[in-house]
Amino acid sequence: MKTFEERLTAWIDGQLTGPDLAAFEKELATHPEAAAERAEARKLGDLLRAQPVPKVGNEDFFNHQLMQRIAAETPRGVEPEKRRVSFWSLPRLVLAGAACLLVALGLFHTLIPAGLPPREKTDYYAEVVELWPGDPSISACTVYDPADNVTVVWLEGLDYIPASYALK
Amino acid sequence: MRRLAALLLVVLAVRAFAEEGETAVAPSVGSPVPVLRAASGGDKIWSAVILATNSATPKEAPPELGEFTARLKRVFGYTQYELIGSVTEKIDDKSESWLVPSRNFWLQVKARHISSKEARGGYLLNLQFFQDKRPILESEAKLAPGSPLFVRGPEYGRGQIIIVLQVQR
Numbered sequence: 001m002k003t004f005e006e007r008l009t010a011w012i013d014g015q016l017t018g019p020d021l022a023a024f025e026k027e028l029a030t031h032p033e034a035a036a037e038r039a040e041a042r043k044l045g046d047l048l049r050a051q052p053v054p055k056v057g058n059e060d061f062f063n064h065q066l067m068q069r070i071a072a073e074t075p076r077g078v079e080p081e082k083r084r085v086s087f088w089s090l091p092r093l094v095l096a097g098a099a100c101l102l103v104a105l106g107l108f109h110t111l112i113p114a115g116l117p118p119r120e121k122t123d124y125y126a127e128v129v130e131l132w133p134g135d136p137s138i139s140a141c142t143v144y145d146p147a148d149n150v151t152v153v154w155l156e157g158l159d160y161i162p163a164s165y166a167l168k
Numbered sequence: 169m170r171r172l173a174a175l176l177l178v179v180l181a182v183r184a185f186a187e188e189g190e191t192a193v194a195p196s197v198g199s200p201v202p203v204l205r206a207a208s209g210g211d212k213i214w215s216a217v218i219l220a221t222n223s224a225t226p227k228e229a230p231p232e233l234g235e236f237t238a239r240l241k242r243v244f245g246y247t248q249y250e251l252i253g254s255v256t257e258k259i260d261d262k263s264e265s266w267l268v269p270s271r272n273f274w275l276q277v278k279a280r281h282i283s284s285k286e287a288r289g290g291y292l293l294n295l296q297f298f299q300d301k302r303p304i305l306e307s308e309a310k311l312a313p314g315s316p317l318f319v320r321g322p323e324y325g326r327g328q329i330i331i332v333l334q335v336q337r
Contacts, residue, residue, distance in 0.1 A: 123288065125286070125310065126315040126316065127309065130308040131305065131307050132306040133305055134297075138304060148243065151309075151318070152319070153305070153307065153319045154320045155319065158323075159322060160323050161324040163325025167217075167270060167324065168253070168270055
């Protein structure tokens with residue numbers, strides 16, 4: 001059911017027709033000021049229509065600015081506050097930590113050799129502790145060949161012995 | 169799932185710590201400190217002077233060099249090995265010994281027995297090598313029975329003089 005003001009507005013605008021118009025005009029008998037109000041509204045409408053319409057340059061910009069201003073002044077509807085739930089819940093943190101630890105342990109065991117390399121089991125036991133060449137012209141070094149289990153003291157700078165020299 | 173992961177973590181952690189502990193402790197336990205003591209009775213030191221040469225028709229090495237020939241060939245690369253001389257002396261820790269395997273090469277030896285399991289009855293030897301009265305090398309070496317020491321000496325003709333030392337039991 002429309003209110004009296006709504007029906008009055010529709011009547012002034014000439015939008016009431018048929019039984020609605022007849023019923024409202026009966027009702028207007030108790031509102032003598034309604035006819036004067038209608039006449040005034042129509043006069044104002046005619047006056048406005050008679051005015052020249054100002055031309056707006058940059059219509060799109062004007063419309064854009066207008067819509068932005070309307071949007072800024074229109075109070076936003078209060079949205080229900082969503083409960084923020086962090087991805088990193090405690091169980092996930094624990095699981096992530098455990099996964100990191102597992103990866104670290106895996107890398108430790110695969111990439112870092114555990115302790116000292118195992119010694120070859122061999123009965124060979126020959127080790128040169130120190131070397132002192134008997135002459136500055138002589139140099140000495142030790143070579144160990146684990147494949148053959150051989151320790152060699154390698155002397156360089158010794159005098160060549162000609163084949164004519166008889167070794168005894 | 170979580171219990172399984174936690175259990176796995178605990179097992180891995182315990183294993184890692186146990187291995188680390190073993191690594192840290194093992195050297196102090198497993199490596200005995202060598203102790204020098206008097207020579208064992210009956211141990212001898214054998215020394216030989218060898219001439220290594222290349223020959224198209226190499227002679228067979230003498231039986232004294234039988235156990236060394238293969239290794240000598242691999243290390244020095246010559247095809248023929250002749251024994252110039254050799255000598256065996258009883259190891260005496262009370263005094264210095266002279267080993268004279270040849271008239272041109274000899275050595276003075278002072279030995280101390282090492283009584284550690286790792287040394288396998290070996291000796292700490294103080295060695296002085298001479299070539300015709302000229303001292304060419306002094307050395308301190310640990311030797312055990314069956315573990316020879318090769319000394320690459322001077323070149324001779326187209327060959328090489330090699331001195332071999334080995335403790336014998």
